Amino acid sequence: MADYEPTIIAFVCNWCTYTAADLAGTSRLVQPANVRMVRMMCTGMVDPKYIIKALLEGADAVLVSGCHPGDCHYINGNLKARRRMKLLKEILPKFGFDERRLKMTWIGASEGIDFAETIRKMTAEVKVLGQNDLRTRMVL
């Protein structure tokens, strides 16, 4: 079980983390291939239902990553996203989801190394948590 390859769905902001991920790639930084990235115009656009759906479909973890506070191109989309994450971290554990399956980070466009490191760490953490079995189970 410890050996499974987790699937991480990452909702990343076009202006920062997405660029950082691109930079990590072009810099040929070694990073695990566990992330499926969804590029958003801003983390403020990440509705809680996207995250809920990802988990119900069997994602082992969800990452939301945007611009550092003060750097959001839409002024405060990232701060809205943080409140929504807080909300989900309150709600979802009530139904047995480990809150460590929900992660949020600030990663700026130039922080490719930081991105690769975040993914490496997160993949390792989620491996320990074990697989989300909803992927292959019937969910009502």
Next chain:
Amino acid sequence: MSKIGKIAVRDRDPVSSLQDFLKLLLEKGTVEAVLVQQRLPINNSVMPALVTDVEKLGWADPLAPAFPLNAARMLSRLTRKPLDAPIAAVMRPCEIRAFIELVKLKQGSAENVILISADCLGAYGNTDYAKVSGLGAGTQSTLAFHRNVISGKGTATEDADISAACKSCEHPVADNADVTIGLLGTNLEESLILIANTQKGRKLLDDLGVKEEDESLDLRRKAVEGLLSERVAYRDRMFERTSAAVSDMEKLMNYLGACVNCYNCRVACPVCYCRECVFTTDVFDHEPAQYLRWAKRKGALKMPTDTVFYHLTRLAHMSAACIGCGQCSNACPNEVPVMELFRTVAHGVQGVFGYSAGASLEEEPPLSVFHEKEFSEVTGGID
């Protein structure tokens, strides 16, 4: 600001005395219309009605222990554009609280509205109320209900009892209304208490010529405290039971097992504020081939799909605003205990954000304010 007055009860009938009080509002021209629960002549049920004719207030039954729907939605329809003249809305505390949430969500305005609310001793769900109201013509069942409750006989009849939402409600008194009509701690067959909580409410009582009384509210306070401790105890047991019943996905699915995705709970919910719910848009008209792909991955696909998804999304979208009226459960054709689930989660969510839904117009809804330095634990301590 607050002013205390009295409504004298004639013929030991608090309902007709309240009707007289409301008639006065129209007669004096203080308001142009009264939104109030009205007894329907047809089958002795009650519904909110917008009344302009004084005589028609003879059908008003604001104390009927019924809550066919949350009237905040109706008041929001009336106030989504500015009103030319003031109206009065006589609503339950949970309806006042829902309306306050809707005003904050820009789906109504309190500007030209005078909110009046009587202490709420509870209400029966729609199917149960039909059994209760049939016990006598007109307002007889209302009078019998209040007599029983105030004298300590309780709310249960042979085959019905007030809803679980009411039994667990810790807001039986609306001190956020402009005028509160106090039943608790009074002898209902003699007099009711009038309390103006706001400038608007005070002006109303002044305009109607209500005399200021220097009555002690001690009895009332005691009665309210007693009711609250019962309600809170019931509520906490309900939270505990519900939390245990949904503590993992298996259990949650079991809990929601009877749900058929009719979305009645959302339609009935006064604070489910989206004009168009995503679950009824074509986002959920999945491609036929998509259903097959899902079925192949999981071996079997329950249809309709997305039941748990729907409820979790609704929780994420509106639990911060849930005022606990129980209309969701009232509307469910399949007896899914929706209210218990939503209230339990809402209690935690509102706790996290230090918010009390419906309490006041000043408190800002948690998902509409955000600060640069807060909740740094979400981002690993970095903000």
